[in-house]
Amino acid sequence: MSFPGATSGRRVVVTGLGFITPIGTDRASVSAHLREGRHGLEPIAFWGNHEIPIKVAGTVKGFTVDSIHWRDWQWPSQFEIPRETLRGLAPHGVYAFCAVSQALAHAGLSTDQIAGDAGTGLYCASAGSAMMLHQNLALMHAANGLRGNPLGVVSSIAGTLNFNLAAHFRIRGAACGFASACASSSHALGYACDALRLGRLDRAIVVGAEDLNGETLVPFSAMRALSPQADPRAASRPFDAARDGFVGAGGAVAMIVETAEAADARGARPLAEIAGWGEAADGYSVATSHPEGVGLQLAMRRALAEADVAPEAVDWVCAHATSTPVGDKAEALALRALFGTRSGRPLVSSTKALTGHPLSLAGVMEAAFCVLGIDEGFVPGNPHLVVPDIACEGLELPRASVATAPRVVLNNSSGFGGSNVCHVLRAAG
Missing domain, CATH: 3.40.47.10 (Thiolase/Chalcone synthase)
Incomplete structure (x- = not known):
């Protein structure tokens, strides 16, 4: 102990x-x-x-x-x-x-x-x-x-x-x-x-x-x-x-x-490592995200800093995106602000297209999905996406899953009151 x-x-x-x-x-x-x-x-x-x-x-x-x-x-x-x-x-x-x-x-x-x-x-x-x-x-x-x-x-x-x-x-x-x-x-x-x-x-x-x-x-x-x-x-x-x-x-x-x-x-095999996390608040509204996702952007930057990972090293963002007009746009803008327009931007997907949104369960559920992607070598897609919102311009939004092993993943969560959390997960090796 x-x-x-x-x-x-x-x-x-x-x-x-x-x-x-x-x-x-x-x-x-x-x-x-x-x-x-x-x-x-x-x-x-x-x-x-x-x-x-x-x-x-x-x-x-x-x-x-x-x-x-x-x-x-x-x-x-x-x-x-x-x-x-x-x-x-x-x-x-x-x-x-x-x-x-x-x-x-x-x-x-x-x-x-x-x-x-x-x-x-x-x-x-x-x-x-x-x-x-x-x-x-x-x-x-x-x-x-x-x-x-x-x-x-x-x-x-x-x-x-x-x-x-x-x-x-x-x-x-x-x-x-x-x-x-x-x-x-x-x-x-x-x-x-x-x-x-x-x-x-x-x-x-x-x-x-x-x-x-x-x-x-x-x-x-x-x-x-x-x-x-x-x-x-x-x-x-x-x-x-x-x-x-x-x-x-x-x-x-x-x-x-x-x-x-x-x-x-005890001889247990690590499935993935949780390299760091960050949290921040919007200070904006009781129920809706800041329109430019300022709190989420800060949470992502803090998580990357704690993990000592540069934005260009991120392979996949498991987005919080719940399918609401305001929330998805705010997250898209936060991601664009963090990753810019460089080539080789990370893949971005929201698994809520498949599960729906389970409220307070969402964060750990999607962190576990990140672990599966890292351990098994795939990135889930956005299967219900037809025409992306204009706010998503420049984001890499695969429709189908991608058979590639992400080494570094961000997992985002946002809640009422502008509460934002981001975890950095990576391959345990």
Whole structure:
């Protein structure tokens, strides 16, 4: 076990991934969807109301967690969730539990190895469960405050993942949650990496998760942030001139990050290295990005500086681009400002064309996609892009995936309030 202040600047590597996503619930299926440009969006009608202007969503196949009663929930048989743990979970907690279990197995770590280990931390991101909160408060009001769900708080508020997962896996090193909207899990990953580099921890589990239900997504419709399109290819089309909003999604992704020394000591194979990260704020609007992406540009520059990487060394940018008119344009302008008009600019793509936008899960999910691209030698394309927005002029936006191994990748995230995060990932060798 390393102690605070004992060392600094240690390398951080990724040794395990867990996927519960709209494009697959294991590494092989996720990789195949990314390579082939196959989306995981399906028709949906929340509460059976077809008049709600949300026609498609990024659904999680093989899971049934629509009920407010945990006894009704179902999930793939390879995952075992104890009853005492299940009772305190939200729907996205089920996704998260399965993603963490999968990531630990992928990393070659048993639950006994991390239980009670002061060198292992847990960093989580979710918005909580609006559905569970609504139902628990309705129960309380119906009883005039005299009755309520004893696990209503821990199953519904924003800390539900860290509460439940830390208790189940007996995490001792650290357990905390992040709530910066769509940048949340990128913040979780960044601060986990800091803890490892500073010698506070030897490894960390980073997980982001979101419910997929009407309580989570329909409020975004009132903001006019969601696409009303019924055709998935027209609904989620980042950077396209005709884009008209994002497509909501649910799921969970978990990542095991370790110091290179800890991974080497147990013979684990690094999949990629997280070389640095940066964050910055727009200071502009409560809900929309700065029109020129000033905060995101600063976050990217800070990430590159921490990683000691020049912009011309970047091979691929995994863009945050959600398919909203304002957000995609702001990111495109930030990328143009950073990379200029030189030849050999990095490839730029947004995997949200395939997954939809899973809110606070997006950052760690796309960081995991970056790891797949680095480890397996490919860059996902922009399969729903037809006519790029004029703001994208000069950006390299491949329609199909490219069979090239990116050595240096930027992963961008942006959230409400102008919260921007960028991670630099590179080949572990």
